[in-house]
Amino acid sequence: MRFWRSTALGVPLAVVLAVAPARAVDVAAFHAAFNSITVSELGHHVDLLADDRFEGREAGSSGGRAAGGYLLQVLEELQLEPAGEGGTYVQSFGAGYRNILGMITGGDPKLRHEVIVIGAHYDHVGRGTARNSFGPTGQIHNGADDNASGTSGVLELVQAFTTLPEPPRRSILFAFWDGEEKGLLGSKHWTSAPTVPLDRIVFAFNADMIGRLQDNRVEVYGSRSAAGLRRLLSQHNAEFRLNLDFKWGVNADSDHYSFFERGIPVLMLHTGLHKDYHRPSDDTERINREGTQSVTQLMFCLAYELAEADAVPAFREDSRLETNVAQSEFERAMAPAPPRLGLSWGTVDAAPGLPITRVAADSPAAQAGLRIGDRVIRFNGCDVTDGAQFQLLVLAAPRATDIVILRPGDPEPQGVAVELRGEPxxxxxxxxxxxxxxxxxxxxxxxxxxxxxxxxxxxxxxxxxxxxxxxxxxxxxxxxxxxxxxxxxxxxxxxxxxxxxxxLPLAEAGCQRLVSDTPPPEDGTAPTQVR
Ligand SMILES: [Zn+2]
The missing domain is CATH 2.30.42.10 (PDZ domain)
Incomplete structure (x- = not known):
């Protein structure tokens, strides 16, 4: 049992405790569903959605409607329950726009009325205009990353969740939003005319541009919209070791905002902007398919856990005020304290002690009369054996202490009193x-x-x-x-x-560092999640 499943302290960790939830999870079934999210299927969906025949999938255009038709076909094949209007997968609105919606009803009679939304916008900007393209306009903008990637991810999530032999405890609504590029039209329309009562929605995921993973870096938005989400992400990330860039600000730049605005916790994963963003060159061959798989599988773990948890954490009203500016203020590291002694030294050699290579001006070392070339033999009553130990001795010593040095040419070491800066x-x-x-x-x-x-x-x-x-x-x-x-x-x-x-601090009132009785972990080994 890893520490985060411990309830010993009674801390409010309901959500992060839930990998081992109230009921026994069928680990083999979970793995099968997880592994059903494949590079080849993700790539296949992106290839199709970002094909020229969909003409850039502009909402309301024939290409956009044809792309919607592809989604309908996949949802039918996977036998997802329709969750649009009149028993269909479709919610129509605006000038021929269509949200495509399907659902898995939860398996727990008490929790199935709670719904987790997993969404992505499937529209893009068609041939581009001066308003929505960095150009050149007039050519098909295939939007492979924006947002064929997220759409493919959600299609694979539909498949993963329908692969499970039993539905999760909560219900899941899969949403393919239209008209995002025209101003989040699809998600705004849905939240104002929801096909599932809005008060049943307890959480909303958004996948927008997850296809260009670079340097393993994923931007995460919404992690402060409910308590404990950063930790939840980090724990599930043990499998992927993605470099998660947690951003405080939640902006009206994609469909999760329509939910955030209404006080629903959200998470949005995004692999970042790039030079092909909103240009005709956002094409399928530039997609990082393995990266898309990692982000999609991470979303699966998160959504699965929230769907199974005893409780989903509530929306944090304060998160509305937690901007990127507030983040940089909070994350501003304290200025380093001035050095206590003000010496630099060379490496250990055959002679005793450490050779001084630099004495900072006006430092305690300078005031004590130490010079370049002196060798530090003892400090605060301890023999100096190496640089790391010497640093700890300097930091731990009382303000008034003494140093024994051997000066070149002198026959004997001499003791010098020194007054250190700051507290031990x-x-x-x-x-x-x-x-x-x-x-x-x-x-x-x-x-x-x-x-x-x-x-x-x-x-x-x-x-x-x-x-x-x-x-x-x-x-x-x-x-x-x-x-x-x-x-x-x-x-x-x-x-x-x-x-x-x-x-490994110094032993209490000792001269040497403590020694670890357990071997050091292999480079950065993280505890792996048992699944
Ligand atoms: Zn876009």
């Missing part, structure tokens, strides 16, 4: 809570050279567990980290990737 530091971190994520802290400062720095921690890292133990809040985290006399193992998340980091 043992671990070397400062942290803060995030109102959108309970039981998580974010590091705001990592002192250079400290045990935390040496463990590879960095500002903005998020910590989920200490020695395998969840914690309730920042205060409890502080107790677990600072009270320890043992190596401290942190479960850390950076850009959505989980990894363990072991902090």
């Amino acid at each position: 530091v043992r671990v070397g971190i400062a942290w803060d809570e995030d109102v959108a994520e309970s039981s998580v802290v974010m590091l705001t400062r990592v002192v250079p050279g400290s045990a935390a720095d040496q463990a590879g921690l960095a500002p903005l890292d998020r910590v989920y567990a200490v020695d395998g133990q969840a914690f309730a809040d920042a205060r409890e985290f502080g107790q677990l980290v600072t009270a320890t006399t043992q190596p401290v193992e942190l479960l850390v998340e950076r850009h959505g990737v989980l990894q363990t980091r072991t902090i």
Whole structure:
């Protein structure tokens, strides 16, 4: 059992606990559904939807309607329940526009009235105009990434969910929005004239432009629209190790906004803008098919978990105010403290101690009269053995301490009193809570050279567990980290990737770092989710 499934602390983790939900999940069935999302099928859908014969899929055009016809054919083949008007898959509106809608009714009699929307817009800009194209206009804009990629992803999600031998507990509405490029028309129309009562919608996913994964980076929007979503994403990302770029701002730039606006939690995944965006060159051969598969499979894990969870987290009203500007303020790392001593040194060689290679002007080292070429033999009563240990000694020492140096030409070492700057530091971190994520802290400062720095921690890292133990809040985290006399193992998340980091501070009142009794993990090994 991984820590996030522990209820020992009674922390509100309902959603992230739910991979092992109230009922036993058929792991083999889950895997079969997960594996039904294939590179070849995704590629096949994108190839078709981004073919010239659909003429850029402009809403209301013959090409746009033909693309809708392709979606209808796939949904019929997969025998999805129609969820449009009058027992059909279609909701018509505007100038010949069509949303295409299908549903899986949930299997739990108490939860099936709750509905999770999984949507993507299938329209694009046709041949482009000065208003919607970066040109050249007049040529077919195939919109392979925008948004044949997301449409294909949702088609594969329909297939994955219909592959399950039993429906998930909650219901799922699959929505292919029309008219997004004309101003989110399809999703706006649906939320004002919903074919499923709007108060039944508990969550909405949006896949818009998921076909150009580059450097493994995926932008995530809406992760603050309900508590705990960042953690949920990061836990499921263990399988994919995508570099998740969590963006606070939720803008009216795609269909998830129509739901967010109405107080429904949302998640939108997006592989980023590129030079072919809204140009005729957004073609199928430029799609990263493996990347599209990873994003689609991640969406499957998330949607499956939310569909099975005992509770879906509620919308956070505060997220409406959490802009990208608020994010950059919150994520501004604290300025590093000035160095306590102000020395640089060379590598260990045959002679005792460390050779000083630089003394910073006006530093405590300069004030104590230390010089380049001196060798540091002892510090605060400890023999100096290597640079990493020396850094920890400097950070942990009281302000008034002493240093023993050997000066070139002198026969004997000499002791020098030194007055360090700032307060002693043992671990070397400062942290803060995030109102959108309970039981998580974010590091705001990592002192250079400290045990935390040496463990590879960095500002903005998020910590989920200490020695395998969840914690309730920042205060409890502080107790677990600072009270320890043992190596401290942190479960850390950076850009959505989980990894363990072991902090090896100096032994209490000792001269050497603690030694980890467990072998260090292989490079960045994350705990893998059991499925
Ligand atoms: Zn677009």
